Amino acid sequence: MHTAYVHKAAAAGGRAARERRKRFRMNLPLLILFAPIAAFFIIFKYAPMAGLVIAFKNYTFYDGIWGSEWVGLHNFEQLFSNPQTLSIIRNTVLLSCLNIVFGFPFPILLAILLNEVRRQWFKRLVQTLVYLPHFLSWVIVGGMVVTIFSQETGIVNHLVKAWLGEPYPFLYKDGSWIAIFVGSGIWKGAGWGAIVYLAALTTIDPHLYEAASLDGASKWRQIWHVTLPGISSTIVVMFILTLGHVMEVGFDHVFMLQNSVVSGISEVISTYIYRVGLQGAQFSLTTAMGLFESLIGLVLVLTANRIARRLGQSLW
Structure with a gap:
């Protein structure tokens, strides 16, 4: 046996x-x-x-x-004993949070609007136009922004001067610089980000829309009760991944738009690492800053995923 x-x-x-x-x-x-x-x-x-x-x-x-x-830990002690470090971290978190608050919902909204378009030629045209900025480097986009908002030769300031008599220094005021920074980021990335949500929208059963329509639901009600719940898992996953980059504000984006006048708000971790680490050759100090940045991103991702797991929609 x-x-x-x-x-x-x-x-x-x-x-x-x-x-x-x-x-x-x-x-x-x-x-x-x-x-x-x-x-x-x-x-x-x-x-x-x-x-x-x-x-x-x-x-x-x-x-x-x-x-x-x-x-x-000497490098960390030296780093956090410098008052400028707290200002740099504050700027990084502020700009990242503004990008999330205003930039994260925009691809979702764009994808839903494109999904509701019934004329295919118009849908393809709009998709092409909103995707194109993604393929432009920040050098080109930054040059375009400066050309548009320049105080002396900018297109916008030509109109402002004609209406108000005096040009406005859009790129030299903290508030307007932040608005231009966030707006240019949305313009460049929203079209490409919408691709993920458009793919998620194709998985929603069309019969759900038919049932909602028979029940008398308006288009807005259908979006609220069918479309958004249908892509909620994708939204959660993308949000968790986005939180991992809260401490990372793109170097190219900031570097192309910043100037000495608004350095108090535009100096972020990535530009600090470039200026102090590469130009100043203080590699140990900026490596400590980069490690701190990565650890904060890791903590945020783990925290967001743990919260999402309680809602039944975690990344892992």
Whole structure:
């Protein structure tokens, strides 16, 4: 009886091994396609994390990463004892939160509006127009913004001067600079971000709209009770991913629009790392800042996902 059990277990193990080999052969093309992506993240995302040890050392080119003197938390103490650091973190959080508050809902709204368009030629035209800014670099977009809002030669100020007699320094006032920063980010990214929500909208059963229409629901009621619940899981996932970048305000975006007059509001972590780390060669100090930025992003993602899990719509 024991021998029969052993043979049966061996046969079951053999079948399981054959099934694994079969699944591997079936998935081999997908694994080959995934290999370059995995290599990219390993080489450019995970391997450089070993360099974070610089944050705890007095790094010099001569001694290298591993030969430099270990200083423990000295770089963090120096960083947070500087009053400018709190201002930089405040600016980063402020601009990121404004991008989320005003920028995050915009792709959702755009996707819903495009989904309601029934004339396909008009829908394709609008989609093309709103997607195009995504493919422009921030160098081009920044040049366009400066051209439009420049105090002396800007198109907008030509109209302002004609109406009010005096041009307005849009790019040199904190409030207007923030508005231009947030608005240009929405203009550049909303069309591309809407693609995700348009894909999610295709998964909603059309019969739900028919049932809601038969019940007398208006178009706004259908959007509120059918469309938004249908893409709620996608919205939650995108929101969690967005929170992970709260401490990251795009360097290109800020750098192309900032100037010395509004440095009090436009100096953020990414520009600080460029100015102090690359231009000032204080690599240990800015690595400490980058590590702090990453840790805050990680905490925010984990917190948001934990809250979403209680609502039954977590990322993992």
